[in-house]
Amino acid sequence: MSNCAEVVIIGGGIIGCATAYYLAKKGTSVIVLEGSDHIGNGGSSRNGGGVRQSGRDPRELPLVMYGINHYWPTLSEELEVDCEYHQDGNLRLGKTEKHLQILQGLTDRAVAVGLDVRMIDSDEVRAINPYLSEEVIGASWCPTDGHANPLTTTLGYYKMARRLGVHFITGEKVKELRKIKGKLRQVITENNVYEGETVVLAAGLDSRQIAATVGIDIPMQAAMLEALVTEAEPHMFDQMLGTAEADFYGHQTKHGSFVFGGSSGLEGFTKDNGTPVTNSLTAPCICRGIMKYFPILSDAKIVRTWAGWMDKVVDGVPVLGNVEEVPGLVLACGFTGHGFGIAPSAASQLAELIVDGTTHVDLTDLRYDRFKAKI
């Protein structure tokens, strides 16, 4: 196998796999290097499956809306796998007046950029989801949001990209990027050197360290997120859920199980022992959070809990696109814990950027050169 391709992608998560897929569809040769032994082993397989527009920063909203209009509805057929995409709306729940204020703020910002989202009262909330507790007094409602299965979607992109001839190599940790005659060209791993006209850096949290080898610093840090899943339950509802308090989020899957993520408040300071491991205090806390909203689930059995690192950027939106100082480098990282829903459009736009030089959605606000001091 050749170590050269038109594009070398660092990172075999959903961003790397999907970018590889869209590039290969355009006839571009691609090598994907994944540091771990498994495809999609970072946030791609650890997130809550939200395909959301509501609650997002206006800078990334056009990109995710583009994906929801152009990619998600047909993704299962395209990837020949059940992505379990449901577009049945997102409820962001509030229990106090303060919550409702937070939700109102988010709603106002989204409406300003053209998203169909509105505040609803407790009766309307329960009309949409009759299982919610009496504590819920209102919510924001975005009917075009939804959720999907991150595992099958990520691996579906991988499968199709591989089928189109993309070379994937796992267990290949990138140590260094190297410019040749002023242009980024080489990707150096423990035992190999790969070469490409373009290098896409989609390595999640590891991106910062890798970019640093060509003098680029992406202001992001790790934060731990934890999630859990229940046994299968009879079908109850199809909406994606979140809360103003951000104490849990999640949905019921096609399988019948409930996937919920949440927080104990300790995750920003979790001990980093090299692997994302769960904290013994978090899952119980998530359970308590869920039960406040869904007392009906108190007998549902938890079968699995897990943790994942999120690549949290200082301003909360991803870093996408070219980097002027390093020709040949394309950044695709810093998704800050909400990269799954936006992945299809982000990846397709990067593929357009690399092959055509232009994109359907303007990525200017997401470029690396946006970071500035506050005054």
Added chain:
Amino acid sequence: MKRYDLIIVGAGPSGLSAAIEAARRGLNVVVFDENEKPGGQLFKQIHKFFGSKEHKAKIRGFVIGEQLLKEADEAGVEVVLNATVIGLYQDKEVVVRIGEAVHHYKGDAVIIATGASENMVTFDGWTLPGVIGAGAAQTMMNLHGVKPGNKVLMLGSGNVGLVVSFQLLQCGCEVVALVDAAPKVGGYGVHAAKVARTGVPFYLSHTIVKAEGEECVTGVTIAEVDSHFQFIPGTEKHFDVDTICLAVGLSPMSQLLKMAGCEMEDNPKRGGQVPICDEYGRTSLPGVFVAGDVSGIEEASSAMIEGRMAGIVAAEYLGYMEKEELDSNLVDLDKALDGLRQGMFAPKNRGKDIETTDEGIPVSKNLLKHGFVADDEIERFPGVTHAKGIHPVMECTQNIPCNPCQDACPKHCIRIGSNITALPAVEEGSECVGCGMCVASCSGQAIFLVDETYEEGYASITIPYEFLPLPEVGAKGNALGRDGKKVCDAEVISVKSIPAFDKTNLLTMKVPTEYAMKARFYKEA
């Protein structure tokens, strides 16, 4: 957070043994077990154990379980039952579900003694109700007093398959066949022989083609396999059964260790995914130890010694014992463990073809193929001799670590010697008084008392008999050969049940003299 010196996960033979040793050295020890009853699998083991005195040989498994519990109690061990360890987190934090709450505990040391889980095989219909694990059969009959089925086919001729088949017979089930894809019986020959002589046919180089039935098992088809384990067309055999029992090996239940970040390896010799550890159970995580099947599949006897080792190693780790004391303690335990790991079935011999015993005697091919030693093979073993009057006949034909018979005879008629795996031989010049202690003490039920001159034209044969109903003196029935087939008529002339025999009844039958070395079981006509 509540902290213990030592938290042990699993109250089976290794976990309890570890707890006892550690608590005796002054450690504050707690043992968590998810089951309602402690003892792990010991309480389902109703046969007498192999080994020597130090391994608690000739004591039945459930009795050993009771002894361990008593010792643990006396040593001050806290055993918490119905306590499911749901996770082993960083910093040796153990989270346990007890009742309606989860509890967080930390241990300065942790011993994982979670044992093993059963392997499974797939065949058409393997998900039907009525297809069960051998462990399930043991649980139902020996713990809950419910027969697992009426007509049972056993798949697997390892010790578990053989022992459970015998237990099925003991609780009144019919075992229609014992089947194994391997060409040779995998477990101890003595276990196979006691099953075969009751009339259970062995089908080696056979496996299950399909389980039949719509709602539950109503039958099974087996067929012969070639050396690549492919079915040979035309060799199918059908049995009407309501239960298919699977005994196809065990895998270490090591998930907690992997979860905690222990270095693991896939080691087929140890039965699967095991922690990388030293001979005393020290894993790659400081203060986390393992003992018993979780670190490699063996027997309960070795699990108990491994547990004791891990217990004292943990004691030394926490400063409750000096290094010198530890080393001297380990010498005896090393020796005891080494004793169990000798002989034909030693871990080092797994997968090897052994043609002769240590004594240079060709092994019985028939035993390996059909589960019993053929009449023309038996005489070559040292335990099988002819003598005037009553004398023991020891049909122990493989080198296994076991010697209770040597100590059982008050007249010292039986000699094994210092090598625990040597075949038992009759001590020349000794005189058998026919007390039957050797018959009752033999964990393999391989010793018989034979008197070829019992009566004119008749011999008497005393056999171990652990079935109900117990035949009455004077009953007339059939004498079965080692193959379980009728060899002649027999009359019961004595049935002895004394406490010293520990529920192994001694049934003596009278058969025509020419069958003295052939008849080995009694069945009502």
Added chain:
Amino acid sequence: MNQVNDRSRDIGAFVPAPDDDMIICRCEEITKGEIRKAVHDGMFTMTEIRRYLRTGMGLCQGQTCAKLVKGIVARELGISPAELEPATSRVPMRPIEMHIFANEAK
């Protein structure tokens, strides 16, 4: 590079087998054929198979089928089962009701 890391490695074409409809993962009812096909779709590790098909993600968390799945995947890849790392074990070891998990003893 170990044998599983090169995802372009030639493992031949998928050949249907008579026992492809045999259930392997009892909890999630995943068949042997589905597992074999997934390997040909590029799922070369136990973790990927699990995430793609849900084998071992049911109530028993793979306690029954893990070894069986491993054997099938290894055979399809033409490698020894020992080369395949099992999927990560996760808390809780046994299913636990939400209200109990939520109830931490003081």
Added chain:
Amino acid sequence: MESRIAEHPILGVPEKGKKVTFTYNDTQVEGYEGEPIAAALKAAGLMVHRYTKKEHKPRGIFCAIGRCTDCVMVVDGKPNIRTCVTPLKEGMKVQTQYGVSDKPFAEQ
């Protein structure tokens, strides 16, 4: 055929709790308090605990020690109860589980 062991040659007469009655779907079944639900069902000759979600195939006791979860049923209205490790109580309502429900598939 009676599948309770009246007397065992090694273990003697099984120790049992008091006799209780519970319902299995619509029928009254007897068992002993404290024994696993699965043991009582087995003793009564009842083999099928549930029908699977995808293929609607029957399942029953498999491991009997709470690991394989094949024996789950709807007990007192709660689905996915491991009957092999759940002690029987007087008046328990034990129902066949269809997928994750007590309703037969046709009614789901």
